[in-house]
Amino acid sequence: MDQDPTLKEKILQTVALIPKGKVCTYGKVAEYAGAERRARFVGTVLKQLPAGTKIPWHRVINSQGKSSFPEDSDHYQEQMNRLQQEEVVAMKGKINLQRYLWMP
C-alpha cells in the first residue's frame, strides 16, 4: 500500500498526457505531476507497468535525451522503434530535446 497512492496515479496520468511525436524527461514528468524531486520514482512507477499497458512509457527518456535502457536490451529496441514510428528521430541514440520535448 502506498503512503500516497494519488502520487503514482498523477505520474501515470501525466505520462498519458504526452502527445504523440513528443517526449518528456523523468524529471519533467515528476515536476508536472507535482513531485519535483522524485525523478527516480517516475522510473520506479514505469517499471511496474504491465506489458500491454496503454501508458506511453516509451515517450519518457532521461535528461540527456537518451533511453534509460542499455542498448542491447529489448526495452531499448522497443522504445526506439515506437518513437521512430511516431516521427521522433534519434541521432546516435540521442534525441534532440529542443525539438521534441513536450512542454505543457
Added chain:
DNA sequence: GTAATGACCAGGC
C-alpha cells in the same frame, strides 16, 4: 527499526 536498490539529475573534472 536500518540498509540497500534504482527506467534519475546536476555538477565537476
Added chain:
DNA sequence: AGCCTGGCCATTA
C-alpha cells in the same frame, strides 16, 4: 564529448 561523485527519495529486504 565522456566518466565519476554526491544528492535525491519511494520502495524493498
